[in-house]
Amino acid sequence: MRRLLALGCALLSLSAHASDLVKDVRARLVDAPLVRGRFEQKKTVTGFKKPLVSKGDFLLARDQGVLWNTRTPFASTLTLTRKSLSAEQGQGGAAYHLDSTKEPALAAVNELLFALLAGDVTTLQKRFKVEGALVGPAGWRLELTPTDAGLARVFKHIQLEGDGYVRQVRMEETRGDVSVILFDQLTRTPPPDATETERLGK
Amino acid sequence: MANRLAILWALVVLAVGVHQVHFWRAARLDTDVLALLPEDEQAPEVDAATRKLADEAGRQVVLLVGAKDWASAQQVADEATRALARASDVLEPAVVDTSALDLAVDFYRPYRDRLLTPAQRQWLTRATPEELGGTALMKLYQPAGARMTDWNADPLGLWPDWWQARAAETSARPRDGRLWLSGEGREWVLLTWKSKVSAFALGDGARVTAAVEQARARVEAAVPGARLVASGVPLYAEAAAAQASWEMSTIGLGSLAAVLILVWLTFRSLRPILLVGVSLALGCAVALSVTALVFDRVHLLTLVFGASLVGVAEDYGFHYFAARQGKAPSERGPVMRSLLPGMALALVTSVVAYLALGVAPFPGLRQMAVFSAAGLTAAFLTVVCWFPSLDRGTLPVTAFSARFSASITRWPRITSTRGWWLTGAAVAALVAVGLWKLEPQDDLRQLQGAPANLIADQRELGRLLGLPSPAQFFLVEGDSDEQVLAREAVLKQRLDALVAERVFAGYRAVSDWLPSQAQQREDAALSARAEARAVAAVSESTGEAPTRAAFAEEPLTPSRFLAGPAAATIRQQWLGTLGARQYSVLMLRGLNDPQQLPRLEEATRGLEGIRWVDKTAEISGLLGRYRRIMGGLIVAGYVAVLLMLGTRFGRQAWRAWLPSVLGTLITLALFGWVGAPLQLFTVLGLVLLLGMGVDYGIFLLEHPGDGAAWLAVALAGVSTLLSFGLLALSATPALRSFGLAMLLGEVTIWILTPCFRLPPKKATP
Numbered sequence: 001m002r003r004l005l006a007l008g009c010a011l012l013s014l015s016a017h018a019s020d021l022v023k024d025v026r027a028r029l030v031d032a033p034l035v036r037g038r039f040e041q042k043k044t045v046t047g048f049k050k051p052l053v054s055k056g057d058f059l060l061a062r063d064q065g066v067l068w069n070t071r072t073p074f075a076s077t078l079t080l081t082r083k084s085l086s087a088e089q090g091q092g093g094a095a096y097h098l099d100s101t102k103e104p105a106l107a108a109v110n111e112l113l114f115a116l117l118a119g120d121v122t123t124l125q126k127r128f129k130v131e132g133a134l135v136g137p138a139g140w141r142l143e144l145t146p147t148d149a150g151l152a153r154v155f156k157h158i159q160l161e162g163d164g165y166v167r168q169v170r171m172e173e174t175r176g177d178v179s180v181i182l183f184d185q186l187t188r189t190p191p192p193d194a195t196e197t198e199r200l201g202k
Numbered sequence: 203m204a205n206r207l208a209i210l211w212a213l214v215v216l217a218v219g220v221h222q223v224h225f226w227r228a229a230r231l232d233t234d235v236l237a238l239l240p241e242d243e244q245a246p247e248v249d250a251a252t253r254k255l256a257d258e259a260g261r262q263v264v265l266l267v268g269a270k271d272w273a274s275a276q277q278v279a280d281e282a283t284r285a286l287a288r289a290s291d292v293l294e295p296a297v298v299d300t301s302a303l304d305l306a307v308d309f310y311r312p313y314r315d316r317l318l319t320p321a322q323r324q325w326l327t328r329a330t331p332e333e334l335g336g337t338a339l340m341k342l343y344q345p346a347g348a349r350m351t352d353w354n355a356d357p358l359g360l361w362p363d364w365w366q367a368r369a370a371e372t373s374a375r376p377r378d379g380r381l382w383l384s385g386e387g388r389e390w391v392l393l394t395w396k397s398k399v400s401a402f403a404l405g406d407g408a409r410v411t412a413a414v415e416q417a418r419a420r421v422e423a424a425v426p427g428a429r430l431v432a433s434g435v436p437l438y439a440e441a442a443a444a445q446a447s448w449e450m451s452t453i454g455l456g457s458l459a460a461v462l463i464l465v466w467l468t469f470r471s472l473r474p475i476l477l478v479g480v481s482l483a484l485g486c487a488v489a490l491s492v493t494a495l496v497f498d499r500v501h502l503l504t505l506v507f508g509a510s511l512v513g514v515a516e517d518y519g520f521h522y523f524a525a526r527q528g529k530a531p532s533e534r535g536p537v538m539r540s541l542l543p544g545m546a547l548a549l550v551t552s553v554v555a556y557l558a559l560g561v562a563p564f565p566g567l568r569q570m571a572v573f574s575a576a577g578l579t580a581a582f583l584t585v586v587c588w589f590p591s592l593d594r595g596t597l598p599v600t601a602f603s604a605r606f607s608a609s610i611t612r613w614p615r616i617t618s619t620r621g622w623w624l625t626g627a628a629v630a631a632l633v634a635v636g637l638w639k640l641e642p643q644d645d646l647r648q649l650q651g652a653p654a655n656l657i658a659d660q661r662e663l664g665r666l667l668g669l670p671s672p673a674q675f676f677l678v679e680g681d682s683d684e685q686v687l688a689r690e691a692v693l694k695q696r697l698d699a700l701v702a703e704r705v706f707a708g709y710r711a712v713s714d715w716l717p718s719q720a721q722q723r724e725d726a727a728l729s730a731r732a733e734a735r736a737v738a739a740v741s742e743s744t745g746e747a748p749t750r751a752a753f754a755e756e757p758l759t760p761s762r763f764l765a766g767p768a769a770a771t772i773r774q775q776w777l778g779t780l781g782a783r784q785y786s787v788l789m790l791r792g793l794n795d796p797q798q799l800p801r802l803e804e805a806t807r808g809l810e811g812i813r814w815v816d817k818t819a820e821i822s823g824l825l826g827r828y829r830r831i832m833g834g835l836i837v838a839g840y841v842a843v844l845l846m847l848g849t850r851f852g853r854q855a856w857r858a859w860l861p862s863v864l865g866t867l868i869t870l871a872l873f874g875w876v877g878a879p880l881q882l883f884t885v886l887g888l889v890l891l892l893g894m895g896v897d898y899g900i901f902l903l904e905h906p907g908d909g910a911a912w913l914a915v916a917l918a919g920v921s922t923l924l925s926f927g928l929l930a931l932s933a934t935p936a937l938r939s940f941g942l943a944m945l946l947g948e949v950t951i952w953i954l955t956p957c958f959r960l961p962p963k964k965a966t967p
Contacts, residue, residue, distance in 0.1 A: 047353055048744060052343060052744060070343060073743055076339075087340045089339075094335070094336025096337060096341075108377075109346060113346055149376075153350075175351070177349075177353070
């Protein structure tokens, strides 16, 4: 197995152009420890004719994690922390929980989602080749290509657009599925309530 | 006649010379400790399993480089890599082929539906349709995840879990383009290198070890508290070769120097030195050639042990020159003829004793037996065939030898007086108490002479990496592949309970990678049922009609699996057909507590075709069994030797016999008094003692009252003592205890033998 794992892990090369672009984008982003907002996700999945659309709200607490509450077409919650990924459905009792402390591959995906929502370009740079441009007086657009073999197995490209916040994420998976997530009504308040704090503490 | 023998022997020597040139050109030396271990008498399949598991590693050097945090761990890993890369003439990084995992994933893809983990099997069996549907929907709508297939080929997202369970067989995980693990207070990077050299010649300079040590120094200098842990067959081989080189030269040259100095002191002439030197050189050369011809490969420890031959094979030369000293050159022939019966008898007892070592089924021991017996015979033949022809000049008696020869008359002689009886009783009491205190020990570790730091590193590495132990495993047997895999599955259910209790960390089984066909059918049906519900729930929710993907019609068969890219990971555990049966090995990880071993043995209770193999316990058992067998053999040997001596010496035979018996008993008693354990190798030393100790008695009885015989015995005793005493310096505990037994026994016998000599009046014929 050691061999397979060794094989599965190609050497990571840091993006050579940790250039001005990254610095500029970071300058345009609001440095917020907490972001709330609504999302609309359109996922094009092989085997489905129409895109799968889901809507809901989310909370990003930079040091704790992400709560992703889907409201339609069905209610479910996804909790993403540094330690785990867990999902629960209101009715039906379906739930799953993945511990990522022992599985860096899962931890890497968690970290990626964090970084994508927060526009954490420095972290993204570790695993992606970062290209893009500034748009207008306040906007920017980034094109990410994975350099990490593990991520390259999952993602082909990721596009990120925004201004002070990340406004749109487009993830193109290696197997052909494409997800586009749009964010709006973004605010920096209120802080997490008791239920949310408990979920993030998992 | 004598000339013809000399020529004949010269031809043999010539042939050996040619063979020696060949041998050293392509030195086929064995450094593997495993080669010393006994073959399993009852179960050749256990042997096959052990060997296959050991072959796996081969040239690999595995390193863990660790520091307090991940960033420094990566930094020191780079330091280590740079240092190792500098030794590119002996080391190369193990090739990282990124396509192999993809190939394995593609290989398994058509069989995805029949690959389930035990937890999944449980969940799919008890989950409600709502739960299945809900899970499928959540995973479908999840913003990102590590999916490995199209949605319809794995609607419940089961497959990544199955792969994760396979990855759990080791604790190393890919992280930031490296293999990472966390443990014992540090973050570690796993590095795998391969040695480019296959054979490890003597005195070659431990180049792989040097490179690893350099890397270790760099790592420790770069970040405070950083560590490098390394293990691998090449490191062991180099340590063994270096150790053997040193021991061979110490023992061999040490006893050679002693022999030559003794010869010089006694005879003050160059000729005896040269001739004794020739007999020793030929003895060693013939010994090596015969061993190489009989065994194909010669083990390093054979050579170390063989170096002690120098101190034994010189006896015949000593006897000749001691008897010849002060006589006219024309008397060479008669001198040799008068010596021949005693020398032949001594040779026979020694050779028989050496060959008796080979009774135990330890290949290494058999080599040592053949080596020594051949060497002794060759030295004997050299003396008998060549010495009378080559030793032409005069050889006057020297002052040293005259004084020494005369010393026999002053040596105490045991007579039937009150004082001697009291001494005898006191010795008997001390011996009895010593014997009573004697503790047997049959620990496998007596065979392991590797440096402690290598063993410590290997333990730490195994612990951190969670590597399976090659010494304890389950051997699964069946009529067919299918039966073997099915039996593994039954065993695994019992083991899962022990894993849950943390008796050990986990296991590695062929059936995890290749489930039995019955299991595949069952799991395929289970996943088909559950996924149909999941797909139904998703189509209801989305208003679309997705269809579940189709999978392979045929089950994954052993032949397909073995031809595929995933087989490499588990191949050494699939023994295949041995005789008419099929075998596989199920290995355990994280088995650190020896007290838990009985529970594992218990796990096989009532299961057919499954055997718990504890190699360590088995070899210890074997060592103990042969310790007792060889002990019995010694008793029988002494009876046989007494009978043999009786045919030649009649009623006086006990005089040659008793010193050896006493020497053996006193040695054992000394071991008991100082608390040294009684091991198989101690007993083997005593076997050899039986063959050699008697020699002194034989010579003194053959030539009663003859100062020359005493001189020869004294010289032979001192040199034998030295060579076996030097063996006690060996790093291999087995050789050490062997040497110690010989040393103590020889001293005692050597002191005692003249005490039992014939009284003067009987001595004069």
